[in-house]
Amino acid sequence: MTGVTQTGIVIDRATAASPDSVFAALSEAASFASWFGGEDVDVPAESLDFNAVEGDTWRATMVLPDGNTIDWQGTFVRVERPTRFDFTLTDQPGGGGTEALVTVAIAPADGGASLQMTQETPDFPHEQKAATLEGWQTFLDGVLRIAEAELAAE
Template sequence: MTGVTQTGIEIDRTTEASPEAVFAALTEAESFAEWFGGADVVVPADRLDFAPAEGGRWRAQMLLPDNNTIDWQGGFVRVEAPSRFDFTLTDVPGEGAKEVLVTVAIYPADGGASLHMTQETPDFPHEQKAATLQGWQLFFDEVLRIAEAAR
């Protein structure tokens, strides 16, 4: 299922790329900088601290097309190559920031991989959930483009 749920959003996607290529696209810092935010956003390497390891933390700054920035932070909850990547995030970083959980499960599928992603959206109004879903769809377009190019 892809869509807005009672507790968040879900996305299901398939690709001809292997689970290993998808996992690498999700978790390697250079790839993360390319997909996080979609095609029109830049995450400069000097504004990214991203080395997935369970219990670790990450930070990033997005440069938007209108020259505004968004600061992000989060943690790595579960990092199991090539099948699982769970992390938290917030765009309101700082001490005591409320972070939401994002889970990505990657399964082998007919000559490629199948992905199932969820994100919690506590207290998000429906419009914000829909916008979050749309944003993640753009992110996953880039993840899959990167993974498929690595085949």
């Protein structure tokens, strides 16, 4: 099921890429900088502090097409290669906002992998949940494009 739920959003995806490739695309800094924000957003390497170790924090800055920026931070909650990648995120670093939990479960499926991603959306109105769902759909397109690039290279 993909859609808006009472507590957040959920997205189910399938890919021909292996679970390990999907996990790597999600959790490696260079890949993260490529997919986080989508194709039209830049995440400069110098703004990225992203080493996916359980309990560690991460930071990134998105540079939007109009030149505006959004600072992000969070914590790696659960990092279990290649089946689970959970982290928190907020666009209000420095304690100004609630860190939402993002969970990604990855499993082998039909010669590739399936993934289910959820994000808590505390206090989001329905329109904001729908926008968050749309944004994550774009982000996951990038994750799977990176993961599937290995198949094309083989």
